[in-house]
Amino acid sequence: MKTVTMDSVSKSYNGEKVLDQVSLxxxxxxxxxxxxxxxxxKTTLLRLIAGFIVPDVGSISIAGELAARDGRIFKQPEQRNLGMVFQDLALWPHLSVKGNIDFGLKAKGLPKAAREERIKAVLDLVGLxxxxxxxxxxxxGGQQQRVALARVLVLEPEVILMDEPLSSLDAELKVRLWKEIIQLQEKIGFTLLYVTHDEREAIEIATRVLRIENGQVDSGVGHSPNPGSIG
Ligand SMILES: Nc1ncnc2c1ncn2[C@@H]1O[C@H](COP(=O)(O)OP(=O)(O)OP(=O)(O)O)[C@@H](O)[C@H]1O
Ligand SMILES: [Mg+2]
Structure with missing residues (x-):
């Protein structure tokens, strides 16, 4: 099952083409x-998938349903069952860890007992x-990063978008959190789209790396080091 599909998506800002007929x-x-x-x-691509911006041309489908096409939006961000963690974690400073995690659950209208149970489980999961x-x-910094992750995980999204979530952390902590993100993903099974400009981070985390250059996305398949030599 495809969770995210982009078909010939182009996006320009003020006449400058950033993505040029991207399909993935x-x-x-x-x-x-x-x-x-x-x-x-990279961020533009995530924002398109999240639904904060729409493609000028081309279409985006999420979980098999048309989300946007040719400048029109059919599924709002909150209808896409996506979670997002950005570099700026945007935690509520006046709320406790629990309050931060509870925020989205309340917005979803979950009853208190169910929220308490989920919060307990997710805090245990991220070690907080x-x-x-x-x-x-x-x-x-690392603990704050885990809160940001917990806040998303507790909503049980099918897809999680992360835009350089670890870029403000030191190298050692980064490596530890890579491993934790991978473990959580393997345990829970969400689809992860992770943005970085760090080659090593990419190789550590990815099951597939997509490289963006000159508005094109290299889909990470079909690479043969020497395609002419077979047969
Ligand atoms: N809202 C906007 N209005 C105008 N131009 C924009 C806007 N957002 C992004 N751009 C431009 O589009 C291009 C791609 O931006 P984007 O933020 O997607 O890059 P990125 O790969 O995420 O970069 P970084 O690694 O620095 O975060 C850049 O040239 C940027 O200046
Ligand atoms: Mg960016």
Whole structure:
């Protein structure tokens, strides 16, 4: 089953083409890393999938349903069952760890008992049970990153979009969190789209790397080092 499909998607800002007829298919449970230089269009691609912007031409489908086509939107961001973690974690500073995680659950209208249960489970999953009542400002960078992750995981999205979520962390912590993200993904099975410009990070995390350059996405399949030599 394809979770995300883009068909000949182009996107320009003020007449400058950022993505040029990009087509890609992402299957359930893949860990896709989007890799490319600053300004190549990585965030633009995630924003298109999230539904914050629409393609000028071309179509995007999520879970087999048309989400946007040729400048028109058919599924709003909140109808796409996606979770997002950005570099700026955007945690609520005045709310506790628990409050931050509860925020989205409340918005979904879940009853209190169900919310409590899910929060407990997700805090356990990311190893933050001891920090339940702390404010983000009292946590380390890595712990804050885990809160941002927990806040998304608790909503059980099918697809999680991450835009350089670890770029503000030191190298050692980064490596530890890569491993945790991979473990969580393997355990829960969500589809991951992860943006970075760090080649090593890409190779560590990805089951498939998509490289963006000159508005084109190299789909990461069909590479033969020497295609002419077979047969
Ligand atoms: N809202 C916008 N209005 C105008 N131009 C934009 C807008 N957003 C992005 N751009 C331009 O589109 C291009 C791609 O931007 P994008 O943010 O997608 O790059 P990126 O690959 O995420 O870069 P980085 O690695 O620096 O985050 C850049 O040239 C950028 O200046
Ligand atoms: Mg970006």
């Amino acid at each position: 298919e992402i299957a359930e449970g893949e860990r896709i890393v989007l890799l490319g230089a600053s300004g190549c269009g 049970t001891d920090f339940t009542n702390k404010k983000p400002g009292e946590l380390s």
